[in-house]
Amino acid sequence: MSMLDQVYGPGFSENLPADRSPMLEKTVDHLFGEIWSRPALSVRDRRLLVIGATAALGRADLIQIQAQGALANDEFTAEELREAVLHLHYYVGWGNGTQVNNGVEAALRLHETKEQK
Structure with a gap:
């Protein structure tokens, strides 16, 4: 969630729905938690x-x-x-x-x- 805020601006993650679909969960966990968080770029x-x-x-x-x-x-x-x-x-x-x-x-x-x- 912190990477989402880092990418899209402070408080962005607060606008995500509380009831998360599997697609949204994978987006948050994998794409932002792992891919956007990698240090090489x-x-x-x-x-x-x-x-x-x-x-x-x-x-x-x-x-x-x-x-x-x-x-x-x-x-x-x-x-x-x-x-x-x-x-x-x-x-x-x-x-x-x-x-x-x-x-x-x-x-x-x-x-x-x-x-x-």
């Missing part, structure tokens, strides 16, 4: 890999979650995220790149709103 390095892989899927919703985590943890600036969007357009195609942009921009708007409060 930083959370920021792993996030870049996830953003790249997710970009190829064209999933704005999943990109937004990663970008929100990156912003919550001060891993990337808005400028760096936007530069990643531009770079990814050429590797994942313009349609998928547009979805990456949509997810990043949604995360930036949400982050900006939180900072103004």
Whole structure:
């Protein structure tokens, strides 16, 4: 659970449902408890890999979650995220790149709103 908060920001794990499905249990225990916790790559390095892989899927919703985590943890600036969007357009195609942009921009708007409060 602590790695979830480390990846997605303080308090993220508190939003998980109390009644956990087997899939959610394995995600928490294995993916975050073992894989994201391995020392050879930083959370920021792993996030870049996830953003790249997710970009190829064209999933704005999943990109937004990663970008929100990156912003919550001060891993990337808005400028760096936007530069990643531009770079990814050429590797994942313009349609998928547009979805990456949509997810990043949604995360930036949400982050900006939180900072103004």
